Amino acid sequence: MRQAGRYLPEYRALRAKAGDFLTLCKTPELACEITLQPLNRFRLDAAILFSDILTIPDAMGLGLHFTEGEGPHFKRRLESAADIKALCVPDPHEKLSYVMDAIRLIKQELAIPSEDKDVRSDKSTLGAPGRYSKAPLIGFSGSPWTLACYMIEGGKSQNFHRIKKWLYTEPAILHHLLNTLAQSVIAYLIAQIEAGVDTVMIFDSWGGILSPDIYQHFSLSYIKTIIEALPKHIPVIVYTKNGGVGLELMAQTGCRVIGIDWTITLQEARRRVPETMILQGNWDPAILLSHPTQIEQEVKKICPLSNHIANLGHGITPDIPVENVEAFVEAIHRYSPSI
């Protein structure tokens, strides 16, 4: 949940020197360095690939760019059935090779024993060189539905009326797009796995805007197809913002972990999915706006819980103080059962 990013001074420093967000994503050495920044600083249990959920549509030629404070935009959004039918599944080893290169670099760094490591970035008092040694690496992709939303809307949207018009008037064309995207995500995640990621997360950021039957047929069914095509030993995490209503459906995709936001309690989520399903989440990042004592209180409300991966329910924002993130991570270590 953006454990690397603008709230970190060392990230801001690198970005000021090296270029915009997308340049950082597309330069393997920088993506590697940024991926490891939060692990130098905090006692984190996993590294998360520094990248963006919209790399696939960018590789398809839509021209991804970012405007400060406005989020992602595409230079060329999808306007017609012809636009959709012209799209090809991108070969991840060509247009997305920068992602696989970054993964290989990160895995090399993570494999170096702690004592041999030099630590590049500014770090907190808790920082210790090479504490991230042997941490697993999480790769990711946007879900087909979420990618389609951005590709048809052209960026963020208030009511998603462009894609919903397709959905209600030309569902076959939309399914064609979603199928192309599912094949693209499969190839992309397999390439990430071959390059070394230990698990993958599928972000269905906009699945929660749909009614349950449409969510099932236009989003989760494609996620299921993707998971079925991935190597069985790789656990898959599926996250849907505002996904609380559809947990039972999410649990049927074949994923090993469901990521949830804070709008449903973990206790209720636990009751509604099979016992073996692992839940990830679900603190509101806004608790990190308060202070260490309050953060500790909020952590205690949830930890310990079985079959649970402690995490935020959504991304850290630039306004969050670094010392509060540290307090959060430390409180989780303090109140979680030892594993």
Add this chain to the structure above:
Amino acid sequence: MRQAGRYLPEYRALRAKAGDFLTLCKTPELACEITLQPLNRFRLDAAILFSDILTIPDAMGLGLHFTEGEGPHFKRRLESAADIKALCVPDPHEKLSYVMDAIRLIKQELAIPSEDKDVRSDKSTLGAPGRYSKAPLIGFSGSPWTLACYMIEGGKSQNFHRIKKWLYTEPAILHHLLNTLAQSVIAYLIAQIEAGVDTVMIFDSWGGILSPDIYQHFSLSYIKTIIEALPKHIPVIVYTKNGGVGLELMAQTGCRVIGIDWTITLQEARRRVPETMILQGNWDPAILLSHPTQIEQEVKKICPLSNHIANLGHGITPDIPVENVEAFVEAIHRYSPSI
């Protein structure tokens, strides 16, 4: 759900002539005319006061204004505890008298028998003079939590971090604000009822961004206080966007009707609330972007259902064709049980 508004050519014509949105709200004759426009055109079962959920903070002196396509803004947002403590409960018969004047005018119009009525506005082939005779009138207000969100954020917000910082660091100050707002909503809705509305709806537009315990303590508890203070014969409708997760909690506020959006099925909602609770909703307004045949299919999926008020799950947007709204209303009449 904005049954009067920019998708109607007669509304756009009046607005071009008479002024901006807020001027229309604040001029009782115009608010009356606009309230009745959709009833001239469609076979609707109720009139809905043409107004805005943010009239109370405007009456408190925050300076409401609207920017085209950007939504509401306040000239003066709440920045400090002193700002909050300085707020007074507005007397609805002073600063909000334009609302009560509009209600009285609308009720006069609705009381005129059909045959005596002259119809002012352009209308569809289905339009018939005075078809709205004796239709009940629905008044409304924003919920204290939703008003507080706008007052502290200053307008729409992406992550509500300003109000959430108050919530996690200064909950007592936020409760002070919510209490002032609850008292204001009580006085306002009682004035609306005395002026003639037949039922009231409380819009908790931003209740769905909260975790369940915070939703209960910072939003629903104040809605409960409001409902307890209103005359018992007035049924209250409570609507929360993305409220599916918290239906059981909403059902405990004393409301008679729960309004829901499309992210939960009415069938599931029915199972989760007491049988006597009436459900309102829940078609996605985006279905109205399609065509009459598709709209009829969507209506048939939900109608007929017992204890149900057919409605959209959110507001109609300006891009929706008028003829599709007509098809929607007619399909509901066709597939609903006669009552």
